[in-house]
Amino acid sequence: METIITTSIRTLLGFFILFLLTRGLGKKQLSQMTFFTYITGIALGNIAGDMIVHREIRIIDGATALILWAVLTFLLEFISLKSSRARNLLDGEPSIVIKNGKILEKAMASNKLNMDDLSMLLRAKNIFSVSEVDYAILEPNGQLSVLKKIELEPVTKKDAQITASPRQYLPxxxxxxxxxxxxxxxxxxxxxxxxxxxxxxxxxxxxxxxxxxxxxxxxxxxxxxxxxxx
CATH class of the missing domain: 3.30.240.20 (bsu07140 like domains)
Structure with a gap:
């Protein structure tokens, strides 16, 4: 019974500490997942898990490790917010992998991207042929931004010279x-x-x-x- 109570207390403390820290780190942890933010999420989860399961780790030690890791992460994110050079160092830069319809093999190789990977990323954008693409940019979070060739872009109301009424409300x-x-x-x-x-x-x-x-x-x-x- 004592074991169950102790584990429950450690779990509740770890849960609330982790919840508060992840809320403090902001939505970027989810919305703009980079390799660094991915590792940060795993590290915080592992520290919290070890604090809960391993009795030899004191709660105060586990909480200190969690808070210190979160503070360091927040500090790096703040530095990257203020400095474009630091931002490029931490998050990386976008890479053009298709330019003017031509696949850039060196860019593909430097990003450890093969044709199967590229085809999969294009299909996720409802593009089933490389011939449809004018530019493709691999973002730091691993997503692919695609600009279709002009003749394949969808027609807009402006192109068709249709008068568009302004939105009265946001759905x-x-x-x-x-x-x-x-x-x-x-x-x-x-x-x-x-x-x-x-x-x-x-x-x-x-x-x-x-x-x-x-x-x-x-x-x-x-x-x-x-x-x-x-």
Whole structure:
């Protein structure tokens, strides 16, 4: 019983310390995953895991290691934010692997990228032939940015000389699982009275009858009623 209690306490402490530190490090850890941020995430997880499982490691020692690693990571991220040279050193630079439709073999080799890898990255962009590509850039996080050849780019409304109406709203969730998302209403300068009027106009008299409602860019509302799913 004592073992279970001790493990539970160490787990809770490790969990909350790791949660606070990862929140402090910011969203870049997920949104712009580079090799360094990937290793940082693994290291923090390993330190927390060792602190929980290995009894010979004191909690204070484990917490110190976690905090120090997070502080060093934050310091490096701050330096890279202020210095482009440091940013290039830490995160690396984008590499052009296709230029003017020509595959750059040296760039491919220096990035340890083979044709199978390149084809896979292109397919992820819905491109199934290298002949469609004008430029392809390998980003520091391993993702591929692609610029298609001009004749293969999709036609825009501007190209077709179609007048585009400006967006009135940003598409936003208004009702989720029968509950009003008040924060989203407020951000769009709308209120529940307006929402009730829109629902009433569509023959809906109770918000609870709606499973999902979304405000469209033109001011209309997309509605999915609960009864539709039964």
């Amino acid at each position: 936003t969730e208004l009702i989720v699982d029968g509950k009003v998302v008040k924060k989203n209403l407020s951000e769009q300068n709308l209120n529940e009275e307006w929402l009730n009027q829109q629902l009433f106009a569509k023959g809906i008299h109770k918000i609870g009858d709606v499973f999902y409602a979304e405000l469209q860019s033109d001011g209309s509302i997309y509605i999915d009623k609960k009864t539709d799913n039964e």
